[in-house]
Amino acid sequence: MSNTDVALSSMLTHHARNAPSRAAVIVENVPVTYNELDARSNQRARMLMTHGVEYGDFVTVALPNGVEFYETVFAIWKLGAIPNIVSAKLARPEMEAILEIxxxxxxxxxxxxxxxxxxxxxxxxxxxxxxxxLSEIVSPHWKAMTSGGSTGRPKVIVDAMPARWNPNEGFLGQRPGDVILNPGPLYHNAPFHCVHMGLCIGATIVEMRKFDALRALQLMEAHNVNWVTMVPTMMHRIWHLGPDVLSNFSLPSLRMMVHMAAPCAPWLKQAWIDWLGSERVWEYYGTTEATGSTMISGTDWLSHRGSVGRVREGYEVRILDAEGQECPAGEVGEIYFRPQGGVGSTYHYLGSTARRCGEWEAPGDLGSLDEEGYLYLSDRRNDLIISGGANIYPAEVEAAIEAHPSVRTSAVIGLPDEDWGARVHAIVQPLEGEALSEAELMEFVSGQLARFKLPKSLEFTSESLRDEAGKVRRAALRDARLASPIDE
Incomplete structure (x- = not known):
């Protein structure tokens, strides 16, 4: 451990010593200071000890967002153990599968x-x-996140980084002492990573527990929030509040809104840039495996519309075709990353294996690089629809559908078709109380997409299609419709 790093087991103590009365976490407007969170996590660590938890053990955490979650995670680090974070809402078979792993x-x-x-x-x-x-100790792995991936088969991603951090080194533009809003579920990697990195630098976390568009804006203004990460689903729901509501919020304290975890429709990103200003809207693209990442400011995005940025320091990126050959600039292929430390330096899997091409690893996304090295995402490799020989990317079709003011969210999948090989099928969730017809929606979308990309079938649903992190499991939606064919 370097002289500037602090073990996560001692991080709360470090900040409590410097600013004991500073709020570490605020939940339902009730602040918990660094001193209090440190003391309570010490108590919880001793309770975990009575259950036999020791250095290097995994402890599976299936708790909702709240103070108890934070206490538990820091308690695990205080014992040199490894927090394995899962959703408390997982179905029993999936939870059982993770515990078996x-x-x-x-x-x-x-x-x-x-x-x-x-x-x-x-x-x-x-x-x-x-x-x-307790005595200072450094866990060998600071987190072990779970993922169902696009296939639904669970895997655990054990981070190679030991549980220590420089308390003066902000993550993705965070600054020591920031006020950070957490609108996302902590069982997903992005909010877990960002929020706990914030606590490592002495930030105050305003914990929403559950996302609500209007409340998010109210909390940002009430607590003078400086930094927030969102997914496009959250951005979409905030935008749907309408100009009369949004005009009441200028969010003067907000320095950075960083969106990540899912593709963002260009029209939606442009709307946020027009509202907040390009210098405050940022995008991050990366892997839970920490094999590679990119970042782009709103200002840079305006001159590279649709890009997720250039690869960050410490990583390399390539676009390879099906034969493993490098694609020329502008040509879509599969994205591969290589971290500075080489293969296996950033993580290891439990319950899965990596897709690699030599020293390069694929996160499963398709995309292209321009001449300047800016990366553009197309879609997930497994979600690509090939219809009549043409490649169709569901995310592009979904973005066009969700631009309609009456649409809450959508999911586009490929279904078998005798003539086309696969047809584009759209599943659409309208906003509650909105009367939206198939004819109206198709007329709207036809003005934004090439004819061959238009949905050939469409269904409306009242069920939510995306989880709290804005992700959709298209494979599961497709399997359900193959099992119970839709009448055309």
Whole structure:
């Protein structure tokens, strides 16, 4: 550990020593100071010890966003153990599959069956333990995130970085002492990573617990938020509040809104740039595996419309065709990254294997590079629709559909077709209370897309198509419709 790094087991103590009364987390307008969070996580760590948790053990955390989540994660680090974060809402078979892969020493939350060693949500026994600091220790892996991926098969991504950080080194433009809004579920990598990096630099986290568009704006103004990360679904819902509502919010304290985790429709990004200014709207693209990432400011995006930026320092990127040959500028192929430390230097999988081409690793996305090295995403490799010999990217069609003011969200999939090989099928969730006809929507979309990209079939649904992180499992939607064919 370098002289500037601090073990995450001692990070709260570090900030509590410098600013004990500073709020670490604010939930439902109730602040928890660094001093309080440090003391409570010490108590919880001792409670975990009584359940046998030791250095290098996995502890699966299935808790909703809240103070208990933060206490638990720091308690795990205080024992040199590894937090394995999962959604508390997972179906039992998926949860069972993850536990079979991870084999954690302890489960925190509601376990899928009674015989799993567990501490349930709301366990109050921690209050009986000492608040005194524990000996400093550095966990070998600071996080182990779970992912169903596009296939739905669970995998665990064990980060290679030991649990330590420089408390003066902000992540993605964060600054020591910032006020950061967290609108996302902490079981997803982006909010977990960004929020805990914020705590590492002494930020105050305003925790929403559950996203609500208007409340997000109200919290940003009330708490003078400086930095927030969002997914395009959140941006879309805020934008749908309409000009009369948005005109009431200038968000003067907000320095950076960084969107990530899913493709953002160009029209939506342009709308946010027009509202907040290009210097405040940023985009990050990267992998949970930390094999590569890019970043772009709104100002740079205006001159490279549609790009997710150039590769960040410490990484390299290439676009390769099906034969593993490098694609020329402008040609779509599969994206491959290589971290500075080489293959396997940033993570390892439990329950899966990486797709590699020599020293290069594929996150599963298609895209292209321009002459200046700016990366442009097309779609997920497994979601590409080939219809009549033409490549159609669902994200492009979804962006056109979601530009309609009556649409909440959409998912586009390819279904078998005798004539075309595959046809573009759109599943659309209108805004509640909106009367939207297929004819109206198709007329709207036909003005934005080439004819061969237009949906050949369409269905409306009232069910949510994307999760809290704005992601959609198109493979699962396609499988469901293949199992129960839609009448045409």
């Amino acid at each position: 991870v084999r954690p020493k302890l489960f925190v939350g509601t376990p899928p069956r009674p015989n799993i060693p567990a501490i349930r949500e709301g366990e109050s026994a921690a209050q009986s333990y000492s608040v005194e600091s």
